[in-house]
Amino acid sequence: MKELIIAINSGSSSLKFQVYEFPEEKKIAKGLFERIGLASSMDLTYSLDGGKSSRSVKGETHEDAVKYLLDFLLEEKIVADLSEITGVGHRVAHGGEFFKGSCIVEDESLKKIKSLSHLAPLHNPINIMGIEAFKNNLPACPQVAVFDTSFHQTMPEENYLYPIPYKLYEEEGIRRFGFHGTSHQFVATEAAKSLGKKLEDLKIISCHLGNGGSICGIKNGQSVITSMGFTPLAGIMMGTRCGDIDPSIVTYLGRKKQMSFAEIEQMMNQDSGFKGVSGISSDARDIEEAFEQGDPKAVLAMNMFCGRVKQMIGAYAAELGGLDVLIFTAGIGENSPIIRQLSCEGLSLFGITVDEERNNTRQAIVSQENGRVAVMIVPTNEERMIVRETNQLISK
Numbered sequence: 001m002k003e004l005i006i007a008i009n010s011g012s013s014s015l016k017f018q019v020y021e022f023p024e025e026k027k028i029a030k031g032l033f034e035r036i037g038l039a040s041s042m043d044l045t046y047s048l049d050g051g052k053s054s055r056s057v058k059g060e061t062h063e064d065a066v067k068y069l070l071d072f073l074l075e076e077k078i079v080a081d082l083s084e085i086t087g088v089g090h091r092v093a094h095g096g097e098f099f100k101g102s103c104i105v106e107d108e109s110l111k112k113i114k115s116l117s118h119l120a121p122l123h124n125p126i127n128i129m130g131i132e133a134f135k136n137n138l139p140a141c142p143q144v145a146v147f148d149t150s151f152h153q154t155m156p157e158e159n160y161l162y163p164i165p166y167k168l169y170e171e172e173g174i175r176r177f178g179f180h181g182t183s184h185q186f187v188a189t190e191a192a193k194s195l196g197k198k199l200e201d202l203k204i205i206s207c208h209l210g211n212g213g214s215i216c217g218i219k220n221g222q223s224v225i226t227s228m229g230f231t232p233l234a235g236i237m238m239g240t241r242c243g244d245i246d247p248s249i250v251t252y253l254g255r256k257k258q259m260s261f262a263e264i265e266q267m268m269n270q271d272s273g274f275k276g277v278s279g280i281s282s283d284a285r286d287i288e289e290a291f292e293q294g295d296p297k298a299v300l301a302m303n304m305f306c307g308r309v310k311q312m313i314g315a316y317a318a319e320l321g322g323l324d325v326l327i328f329t330a331g332i333g334e335n336s337p338i339i340r341q342l343s344c345e346g347l348s349l350f351g352i353t354v355d356e357e358r359n360n361t362r363q364a365i366v367s368q369e370n371g372r373v374a375v376m377i378v379p380t381n382e383e384r385m386i387v388r389e390t391n392q393l394i395s396k
């Protein structure tokens with residue numbers, strides 16, 4: 001009998017899935033339901049053996065999508081019986097301070113995840129909907145929650161607290177949480193493996209650069225500092241998010257321009273970053289193209305983005321007290337030689353070098369032969385990490 005684990009990432013109108021066979025950890029199917037709840041049907045795109053297919057599916061809720069998915073797995077003979085699905089792992093945005101690692105979802109843990117919804121109002125309730133849809137349709141199958149925040153729960157107090165009155169932490173739980181934890185943990189583990197070293201022996205900085213981006217300092221296999229904060233708005237400049245800015249800008253805009261909180265939030269989350277500075281696009285590919293043509297705003301946006309990544313790398317090398325591995329991952333990190341190069345420029349004092357040829361041809365290691373730090377491109381794969389965690393927990 002087969003042993004299959006499904007990774008689920010549910011969004012407000014979408015549900016992404018990947019099916020892995022264990023113990024080989026082999027991906028055998030993936031797909032995406034979109035436009036859930038927008039009409040009486042939704043779109044499903046999927047790939048079973050490389051080729052992409054799509055179809056329209058009747059239904060309007062996440063639960064309908066899950067029911068369809070289970071029938072689909074039977075129909076496509078991916079499973080002979082639903083009991084071959086031995087676990088389902090769900091990406092959950094926020095684990096607060098409760099969850100220091102992934103967990104099997106039982107009544108008690110589900111209650112805790114629900115109680116954290118105020119910290120991630122756009123994500124946790126939707127993630128819970130995904131979990132409940134599987135609980136209803138596969139009641140005997142263990143559900144596992146894998147949190148974006150839990151990898152960062154090892155940060156020391158001095159790094160997760162903000163220098164504001166301590167009682168705001170005690171009363172309101174205001175602190176740095178950090179996100180992208182699954183990705184940082186995955187790429188750090190893969191980097192150590194490919195270098196033939198133990199993760200615990202390496203000082204690593206991981207740069208997850210996508211539409212959203214964060215940087216993480218890892219020592220003894222644990223996150224000690226990360227750039228996102230109480231929310232995913234903090235840290236480096238992103239596609240549409242501003243990252244760290246002087247907090248007084250918020251109150252100044254409120255007073256000077258009578259902007260509401262909602263307007264300022266919109267400005268910082270949706271109208272800033274690459275998009276806001278360049279006025280061209282939030283997409284790094286468009287910025288790169290305009291940068292190459294010498295568009296002054298694109299040049300500025302690029303220099304601001306890479307400058308902030310570089311400053312963070314320098315700061316985190318100081319925090320770690322040295323550096324062995326620098327990782328670039330996610331859409332931009334994996335695919336943009338120019339951003340990798342500019343972000344590393346001038347960092348040779350930390351032992352960071354970039355070999356032009358290796359960088360342009362996207363080698364796994366892009367640093368120079370004699371470079372002290374291994375600068376690496378490691379493709380992230382949060383779904384693989386989710387099924388791995390799920391397998392570990394259900395095997396216990």
Ligand code: ADP
Nearest residue numbers: 209210211212282283284285330331332335336
């Ligand atoms: P997220 O998961 O946060 O939505 P991704 O990790 O998919 O984001 O990354 C999206 C970003 O990656 C976009 O800014 C996109 O322009 C960039 N990207 C993708 N491919 C390339 C490429 N070949 N060159 C430069 N940037 C790229």
